[in-house]
Amino acid sequence: MGVTKSDLFSATQNELAAVAKVLAHPARVAILQYLLKSNTCINGHLVDELGLAQATISQHLKELKNSGIIQGTIEGVSVSYCINPVRWEEIKGIFNTLFESYPTPNPNCGPIC
Amino acid sequence: MGVTKSDLFSATQNELAAVAKVLAHPARVAILQYLLKSNTCINGHLVDELGLAQATISQHLKELKNSGIIQGTIEGVSVSYCINPVRWEEIKGIFNTLFESYPTPNPNCGPIC
DNA sequence: CTTATTAATCGTAATATTGCAATGTATTAA
DNA sequence: TTAATACATTGCAATATTACGATTAATAAG
Numbered sequence: 001m002g003v004t005k006s007d008l009f010s011a012t013q014n015e016l017a018a019v020a021k022v023l024a025h026p027a028r029v030a031i032l033q034y035l036l037k038s039n040t041c042i043n044g045h046l047v048d049e050l051g052l053a054q055a056t057i058s059q060h061l062k063e064l065k066n067s068g069i070i071q072g073t074i075e076g077v078s079v080s081y082c083i084n085p086v087r088w089e090e091i092k093g094i095f096n097t098l099f100e101s102y103p104t105p106n107p108n109c110g111p112i113c
Numbered sequence: 114m115g116v117t118k119s120d121l122f123s124a125t126q127n128e129l130a131a132v133a134k135v136l137a138h139p140a141r142v143a144i145l146q147y148l149l150k151s152n153t154c155i156n157g158h159l160v161d162e163l164g165l166a167q168a169t170i171s172q173h174l175k176e177l178k179n180s181g182i183i184q185g186t187i188e189g190v191s192v193s194y195c196i197n198p199v200r201w202e203e204i205k206g207i208f209n210t211l212f213e214s215y216p217t218p219n220p221n222c223g224p225i226c
Numbered sequence: 227c228t229t230a231t232t233a234a235t236c237g238t239a240a241t242a243t244t245g246c247a248a249t250g251t252a253t254t255a256a
Numbered sequence: 257t258t259a260a261t262a263c264a265t266t267g268c269a270a271t272a273t274t275a276c277g278a279t280t281a282a283t284a285a286g
Contacts, residue, residue, distance in 0.1 A: 002271030009139035013146070021137035026122035026130040029211075031128070036214045043233055049207045051121045053276050058234055060274095077232050077283050084236050092212040098142075099205040101149045104273085115241030115274050138244085156263060169245050171264055190253050190262050228286080235280070242273065250265070256258085 016098065019091050022067040027052060027060050035070060035083050042078045129211065134202050135180040140165060141173050149194050155191045193198060 023029060030050055035041050046057050061081060064070045069082050069091065072081040117129050136142060143163055148154050159170050174194060177183045182204065185194040 002242080002269090002273095004140075004244070004272095005165065008201060009143055013139040013142045017137050017139040020133045020142075024130050024134035024137045026119055026126040027117075027274095029126045029129050029133075029156065030122055033214075040120055042233090049120050052118065054233070055235080056275050057275075062234080074233095074283090077230095079233065088212070092156070095208050095212065098145070099201075099208065101146075115239090115243095115272080116243095117274070134276095140244095157261090165248050166267085167263075168247075172244080175264080187253085187263095192263065230285075233281090233285090236278085238276090240274085242271100244269105244271080248266085248268105251263085251270085253261080253263105255260075 004056065012094075016094055019067060019069075019094060022063055022069065025060065027057070028064055031057075031060060031064060032069070032083070035081060040080050042075070043081070048074060118128070125207075129207055132180060132182075132207060135176055135182065138173065140170070141177055144170075144173060144177060145182070145196070148194065152195065154194050156194070157191065 004017075006017060009017075023032075027050060031041075034046065034049060043054070043057060043061065046061075047054050050057060052060075061070070061072070065072065065081075068084055068087040070081050071084045072079045074080075117130075122130075135196065136145075140163060144154075144159060147162060156167070156170060156174065159174075160167050161169060165173075174183070174185070178185060178194075181197055181200040183194050184197045185192045187193075
């Protein structure tokens with residue numbers, strides 16, 4: 001139905017999925033990389049940088065902002081966005097927790113394992 | 114339009130977004146955690162574990178398989194899925210590369226930065 | 227006040243995702 | 257062969273996402 005049954009899963013699982021969803025678009029990845037590189041940014045710069053319409057980028061920025069990954073302050077007539085370092089570390093930790101639980105090879109899984 | 118303009122972005126950006134998309138559903142996160150924990154798994158076990166229909170889980174497993182994160186071998190009448198350690202490390206690296214480029218606080222970004 | 231400039235929001239079209247019942251397929255058991 | 261078991265696939269309905277033109281809101285410049 002296009003609707004996720006989030007009540008079936010743990011808070012951690014839903015949180016990880018939610019954050020992953022924010023990263024699940026190349027435009028948002030590109031925006032983050034641009035912010036990481038320049039460590040400051042204004043919406044208009046991204047329109048030139050990415051080749052998407054202003055409305056589209058504003059929408060992506062909104063999603064990044066909603067997830068807490070970035071934050072913006074009004075800078076006169078424009079808005080300056082940047083990474084939220086605290087949230088960044090938090091998200092980094094969420095993914096690390098998953099990736100650190102590395103599996104040991106399992107003989108029960110056949111020859112290709 | 115619901116269609117991502119992937120030609121606007123780099124291969125790395127698209128790859129990261131694609132992998133994130135696979136992780137962007139709590140059911141798939143739950144499946145991975147189950148695999149990481151038990152280090153072996155059979156589709157039917159997940160139906161009991163997750164509370165989703167068999168067809169739905171099969172679909173999620175397919176996506177995980179397509180991305181290379183898991184692989185399955187036919188085990189008689191059932192299928193045994195497990196993590197692909199090589200791909201796991203690869204994906205871990207992709208995310209680490211992003212998260213390691215940590216931003217230093219920027220005075221241009223206002224007081225809340 | 228009027229006009230630019232910058233970005234957020236609205237409305238809408240195209241497409242993608244999620245979930246499941248029903249069905250198909252392959253293997254095993256009897 | 258027949259029946260049972262375990263998944264995969266198909267087809268569909270409900271909902272979500274992506275993209276953009278048009279509009280709006282807010283500030284700055286003249």
